[in-house]
Amino acid sequence: MALGGITFKHEKVGCAMLAGGNAHPYAPGTKPELLPVWDKNLCVRCALCYIYCPHAAINRLDDGFFGVNQNFCTGCGICHRECWFGAVSMQEVD
Amino acid sequence: MDKYSLYAAQFLGFKEHFLPKGHHACQGCGVALAVRHVYKALDRYNVAIENANWQIPWSPHLPLDTTSHPNTTTPSLLTILKKGKDEQISAPLMICFDNETSKNGADTTNLLKRIPAIAAAAGYTYAATACPSHPFDLIEKVRTGWERHGAAYIHILCPCPVAWGFEPQYAVRIGRMAVETRIFPLYEIAGGYYRITCEDEYPRPVKEYIKAQKRFAAWSAKKIESFEQDVKAAYDMLIGQCRTSSSQ
Numbered sequence: 001m002a003l004g005g006i007t008f009k010h011e012k013v014g015c016a017m018l019a020g021g022n023a024h025p026y027a028p029g030t031k032p033e034l035l036p037v038w039d040k041n042l043c044v045r046c047a048l049c050y051i052y053c054p055h056a057a058i059n060r061l062d063d064g065f066f067g068v069n070q071n072f073c074t075g076c077g078i079c080h081r082e083c084w085f086g087a088v089s090m091q092e093v094d
Numbered sequence: 095m096d097k098y099s100l101y102a103a104q105f106l107g108f109k110e111h112f113l114p115k116g117h118h119a120c121q122g123c124g125v126a127l128a129v130r131h132v133y134k135a136l137d138r139y140n141v142a143i144e145n146a147n148w149q150i151p152w153s154p155h156l157p158l159d160t161t162s163h164p165n166t167t168t169p170s171l172l173t174i175l176k177k178g179k180d181e182q183i184s185a186p187l188m189i190c191f192d193n194e195t196s197k198n199g200a201d202t203t204n205l206l207k208r209i210p211a212i213a214a215a216a217g218y219t220y221a222a223t224a225c226p227s228h229p230f231d232l233i234e235k236v237r238t239g240w241e242r243h244g245a246a247y248i249h250i251l252c253p254c255p256v257a258w259g260f261e262p263q264y265a266v267r268i269g270r271m272a273v274e275t276r277i278f279p280l281y282e283i284a285g286g287y288y289r290i291t292c293e294d295e296y297p298r299p300v301k302e303y304i305k306a307q308k309r310f311a312a313w314s315a316k317k318i319e320s321f322e323q324d325v326k327a328a329y330d331m332l333i334g335q336c337r338t339s340s341s342q
């Protein structure tokens with residue numbers, strides 16, 4: 001499709017990235033260096049960390065707080081940055 | 095107090111369509127985030143996005159290996175055909191995930207941001223810009239694009255930590271900065287009416303955005319200044335269009 005002289009590339013939905021180019025040597029599924037850890041005393045359950053996670057790695061626990069799915073988390077730290085209350089910290093997990 | 099507190103993000107639901115099993119998105123990927131928000135927005139309409147298993151339209155065009163991917167000037171585009179409730183005529187909802195990794199990078203910035211205007215002139219009934227740093231705005235626009243009759247186009251700016259050169263944890267902040275510095279104003283054109291959907295009386299200095307990214311490292315002070323003026327002129331033009339379109 002061309003619009004105003006700019007052409008677009010139609011991507012087949014579901015196709016994977018053809019070449020590597022990960023920002024960090026941790027693809028989803030491998031173990032990241034740092035994992036987010038929630039402090040339940042500070043968290044107000046606003047779900048901002050949840051909505052900003054690009055990898056959908058944050059899931060809601062039964063008590064309304066949030067936890068991380070270690071298989072999906074890339075350790076990017078967005079949840080840590082975006083929490084208004086500083087409830088998420090990135091910690092080394094072995 | 096906690097029992098009665100309500101937060102907007104909780105109303106979006108916690109159902110996840112986009113599971114990262116098959117994709118190789120980097121840390122802090124803006125495209126992955128935007129795709130996730132788009133799927134969240136379309137959740138309520140039972141859209142069968144082509145034959146997708148709710149996976150990601152991927153743009154493998156990082157400037158790092160331009161030799162193997164010569165088509166680096168093409169932002170990736172997701173097209174979904176809307177089927178009217180009664181009529182058979184279907185119109186597309188087009189969503190462009192623009193991570194500005196095209197060859198000229200920031201030089202085409204101003205052109206790319208004008209695409210919604212071009213789309214509106216080309217007969218799209220709804221055209222808008224969005225950024226995953228403002229998820230509710232993005233979701234609202236995708237839903238509006240879906241619900242309105244006629245073709246719709248949404249241009250999403252997706253911060254890319256690799257190509258732009260910043261720490262992955264700042265991905266959302268950089269997007270927010272692009273909006274707050276008015277480099278990427280959020281607006282919509284609905285049936286010819288312009289409306290700015292996220293307005294700050296006092297914008298952030300453009301320099302902050304430039305300084306935060308390595309891709310602008312080579313920019314001289316003079317270039318930054320002229321870019322600043324471009325941004326201001328573009329925004330003034332946008333405000334002018336808002337005024338004239340609403341007074342007609």
Ligand code: SF4
Nearest residue numbers: 043044046047049083
């Ligand atoms: S953003 Fe912070 S306060 Fe909000 S739910 Fe997440 S951890 Fe809790």
Ligand code: SF4
Nearest residue numbers: 053073074076077079
């Ligand atoms: S570190 Fe990144 S990928 Fe991991 S849970 Fe937080 S936002 Fe999601």
